[in-house]
Amino acid sequence: MQATMTLTGYVGHSLELKQTKTGVPTVSFRVGTTPRMRTLEGWVNGVTTWTTVVCYRNLAENIFMSIHKGDPVVVHGRIRTQSWVGPNEQTQERMVVEARFVGHDLNRGSTTFEKAVRQTEVVSEGVPEIPAPDTDDPIDDSPIEEFDLEEVLVS
Numbered sequence: 001m002q003a004t005m006t007l008t009g010y011v012g013h014s015l016e017l018k019q020t021k022t023g024v025p026t027v028s029f030r031v032g033t034t035p036r037m038r039t040l041e042g043w044v045n046g047v048t049t050w051t052t053v054v055c056y057r058n059l060a061e062n063i064f065m066s067i068h069k070g071d072p073v074v075v076h077g078r079i080r081t082q083s084w085v086g087p088n089e090q091t092q093e094r095m096v097v098e099a100r101f102v103g104h105d106l107n108r109g110s111t112t113f114e115k116a117v118r119q120t121e122v123v124s125e126g127v128p129e130i131p132a133p134d135t136d137d138p139i140d141d142s143p144i145e146e147f148d149l150e151e152v153l154v155s
Contacts, residue, residue, distance in 0.1 A: 003079040005097055007051055008105050009033035011071045017064040027060040028096075029053055029067070031075060052096040053077070062116055063102055072105035 012030040019025055031053055035046035053075050055063050067073060077099035086092045104111045 004077065005079050006074065006076045007031060007033055007097070008072070008074050009051070011067055011069050011073055012050065014069045015064050015067060017060065024056055025058075025060045027055045027064050029063075031073060051075075052094065053099050053102070054080075054096050055099045055102065058116065059099065059102065063099075067102065067104075072108040074101075074103050074105050075099050076101040 009031040012032045015027050015029050017025060017027055029052075030050050032048045032050050034048040036043055037046050075097060077097045080096050080098050081093055082096055083091055083093045
């Protein structure tokens with residue numbers, strides 16, 4: 001079983017397109033969500049929660065071209081725990097959302113859509129080449145604990 005999450009909020013900083021050690025494109029960014037609460041004095045902002053979102057392959061490239069700092073977004077994906085050994089030899093952990101879907105929040109504005117053109121490399125037998133699974137964390141080079149090969153073959 002896997003835990004999934006859908007969140008809405010605003011992109012907190014500029015995105016940077018990177019590659020893992022094996023050449024898989026990746027983008028990570030933070031989404032800030034601030035709840036509005038009604039009090040006796042009126043509406044006030046609650047405490048902002050920041051969530052790290054990680055995207056791979058074609059989704060990463062499309063997000064890099066489409067999403068910018070300050071954009072309202074909707075993100076849906078799996079919740080993951082990333083672990084790594086810090087500089088003082090202590091194990092560090094953080095939770096991230098490994099996005100399956102990301103888009104602009106159309107409650108807050110409008111957008112246009114342009115279909116991405118995909119080019120598939122073909123091996124000599126005429127079968128599309130499928131990239132090898134990548135188990136490296138694109139942010140801190142620590143291994144991801146789980147990897148779902150079926151989702152790699154679908155995307």
